[in-house]
Amino acid sequence: MKKILVGKLSMIVLLGAATLYVVQSRVGGPADNARPVAAGHLELAQGNLYFRNLAKGPDQGKLSAVSVTDPGGPRQVEKLRCDRFATARGTSICLRLKPGSLPPYTEMLVLGPDLAVKHKETLPGTPSRARVSPDGKIVNWTLFVSGDSYATTGFSTRSGLYEVETKTLVKSIEELPVFIDGRRYFASDVNYWGITFDADGNHFYATLGSKGKTYLIKADYRQYRGESIAQNVECPSLSPDGKRIAFKQKNPDGSWRLAVLELATGQVTHPAEGRAIDDQPLWKDDNTLLYALKRGASSDIWSTPITPTGTPRLLVPDAASPAVG
Known part of the structure; x- marks a missing residue:
């Protein structure tokens, strides 16, 4: 077509x-990494959060990982971009x-x-x-x-x-x-x-x-x-239990906010995160979403409960494209 x-x-x-x-995001920058990097080869493992490293330095743009339980720790970096x-x-x-x-x-x-x-x-x-x-x-x-x-x-x-x-x-x-x-x-x-x-x-x-x-x-x-x-559903993401779709819902001003659709009832609710999101959300588990939130020329990875109550949490600064092992 x-x-x-x-x-x-x-x-x-x-x-x-x-x-x-x-x-431009792949060249130049300081000789040292702006975020701590751990030595060793990156491997796929359960309990890891994978992402594109956006921190300035020689490893900017590379596939990286941190522990889900310690997302602020040193980043394991793979040579793969x-x-x-x-x-x-x-x-x-x-x-x-x-x-x-x-x-x-x-x-x-x-x-x-x-x-x-x-x-x-x-x-x-x-x-x-x-x-x-x-x-x-x-x-x-x-x-x-x-x-x-x-x-x-x-x-x-x-x-x-x-x-x-x-x-x-x-x-x-x-x-x-x-x-x-x-x-x-x-x-x-x-x-x-x-x-x-x-x-x-x-x-x-x-x-x-x-x-x-x-x-x-x-x-x-x-x-x-x-x-x-x-x-009015964009960039859908199916929950692990198959019961809900998280997605971007367009606002009247053209921006997007996170929303969750209950497939059985058609009811749409909005998580605690109210800022404009342009990402395909990822389910960390059946109750928590991960997503990249732009910050100037960079972005950070955040998490939020799917309920209207709760507090969004910054997980990994200078990162994008989250994936859970």
């Missing part, structure tokens, strides 16, 4: 700016902008338990979202292929899947048959982003954007069919 895109010149300028931003990272059951995905590519391309790396590369694809666009199905069998991603944010008018995304065991690649789920209000939906401006899989490794949820609206789509991967179950 073809996209309605902004003019070619505008697209090149926007994508060039996105490329420059990422490249990732702009987005996710992991589950010994399978990980690393998205990183391909150096020097214009228009930009993203390297999608599938990693094993030792973080060694098992598969690599080069895809058009800049990294946006990444997730691994709870069973570790499917990795998925979202890339910007025009514009550089969800707030950009005329932005376009491409979301795809890769089956680790069968090596099946679905470069885009754009052709997924979707039904809205019981009728097959067709439009030239359809975009998908923010895929999140159920524990069964088959059903998944994603955002469909079209004609100024966003829909939460529940899809059956094997039957390759989806239907809309809610509106």
Whole structure:
């Protein structure tokens, strides 16, 4: 399905700016790390919180980890550089902008338990979202292929899947048959982003954007069919127990706030975090969300209970793209 895109010149300028931003974040800076770093090789382990290290220094941009119980401790740093990272059951995905590519391309790396590369694809666009199905069998991603944010008018995304065991690649789920209000939906401006899989490794949820609206789509991967179950839902994230969806809900001013949808009742509530969020939230457990919150040119990883009461907590400063081992 073809996209309605902004003019070619505008697209090149926007994508060039996105490329420059990422490249600038990888070079220069002080010779010493602004945050303490622990020696040794980084390994996947339960109880670790993984993230992209944004602290200034030679390890800026590298995949890092801290203990969930001691998030303020020294950072274990891997030589691997990732702009987005996710992991589950010994399978990980690393998205990183391909150096020097214009228009930009993203390297999608599938990693094993030792973080060694098992598969690599080069895809058009800049990294946006990444997730691994709870069973570790499917990795998925979202890339910007025009514009550089969800707030950009005329932005376009491409979301795809890769089956680790069968090596099946679905470069885009754009052709997924979707039904809205019981009728097959067709439009030239359809975009998908923010895929999140159920524990069964088959059903998944994603955002469909079209004609100024966003829909939460529940899809059956094997039957390759989806239907809309809610509106104004972006970057969904399914809870470990499969009962709730955490997501970004757009405010009237165009910003987003965290929200939680009860799938059984359709009720939407808002966590204690009231600040503007532009991230796909991650469930630390069935009652706690993790997310990156922008702070100037950097960002920090925070946690918040899903209830309206409680206090958001700063976990890891100068960090983005959280993932729990």
